[in-house]
Amino acid sequence: MDAIDGQGFDGPIKWDVLTIGYLSRNKFWGESSDKGYRSPRCTCTLIRTNGRTIIVDPSCPPEEMLQVLDQRTGLKAEQITDVFLTHFHGDHRYGIEAFPHAKWFMPEREIEHCRGQVPAESPESLLLTKLIPVDRSLMPGIEILPTPGHSKGHGSLVFACEGLTVVVAGDAAMTKDFYLARDYYFNTTDPEAAVKSIDGIARIADIIVPGHDNYFMNKRS
Ligand SMILES: [Zn+2]
Numbered sequence: 001m002d003a004i005d006g007q008g009f010d011g012p013i014k015w016d017v018l019t020i021g022y023l024s025r026n027k028f029w030g031e032s033s034d035k036g037y038r039s040p041r042c043t044c045t046l047i048r049t050n051g052r053t054i055i056v057d058p059s060c061p062p063e064e065m066l067q068v069l070d071q072r073t074g075l076k077a078e079q080i081t082d083v084f085l086t087h088f089h090g091d092h093r094y095g096i097e098a099f100p101h102a103k104w105f106m107p108e109r110e111i112e113h114c115r116g117q118v119p120a121e122s123p124e125s126l127l128l129t130k131l132i133p134v135d136r137s138l139m140p141g142i143e144i145l146p147t148p149g150h151s152k153g154h155g156s157l158v159f160a161c162e163g164l165t166v167v168v169a170g171d172a173a174m175t176k177d178f179y180l181a182r183d184y185y186f187n188t189t190d191p192e193a194a195v196k197s198i199d200g201i202a203r204i205a206d207i208i209v210p211g212h213d214n215y216f217m218n219k220r221s
């Protein structure tokens with residue numbers, strides 16, 4: 001990941017947070033992990049580079065997703081070339097159908113793992129067949145950092161912007177509080193791997209875009 005220094009691709013990267021996420025339950029607010037207090041929403045990010053316009057984790061129902069896209073960027077559905085899912089949880093792919101003309105990507109390990117988990121011929125299984133597996137790189141200038149733990153094949157995006165390394169961490173970092181405490185969410189598949197993934201992000205990130213919170217600055221460890 002040290003190789004990511006802004007070299008090797010043509011244009012600068014521009015990125016915007018489309019929706020600031022929040023959790024159904026947040027133990028750092030004194031809430032119990034045993035029940036949901038609200039419907040969750042994930043943080044959705046737009047990345048623009050080299051003629052590609054990428055939605056990461058489409059967070060709202062399709063119609064609202066397009067409204068938010070317009071409100072935050074003035075862009076239309078047809079201008080979105082790619083969608084990337086950090087992992088397969090429902091709240092991170094809620095609005096994917098708003099972008100039928102885009103290419104849809106998810107980390108290869110997450111696709112492989114989920115194939116064995118979803119019922120045959122379910123909507124989820126159909127969606128999995130439409131997702132293009134990606135491994136280390138999404139496109140020039142945007143790398144994929146494997147961040148397993150929250151889910152088996154979870155992946156974060158890493159890119160350079162204005163001399164800083166940005167990590168769009170998805171649920172590898174739930175919120176700033178979870179991140180600072182090196183803590184993981186109640187539904188985490190592999191807690192040990194989740195903590196290692198947080199440490200991995202902490203080593204390389206200057207800016208972290210968490211799965212369910214606004215972005216924040218990081219002092220590399
Ligand atoms: Zn999740």
Ligand SMILES: [Zn+2]
Pocket residue numbers: 042089091092171211212
């Ligand atoms: Zn989430």
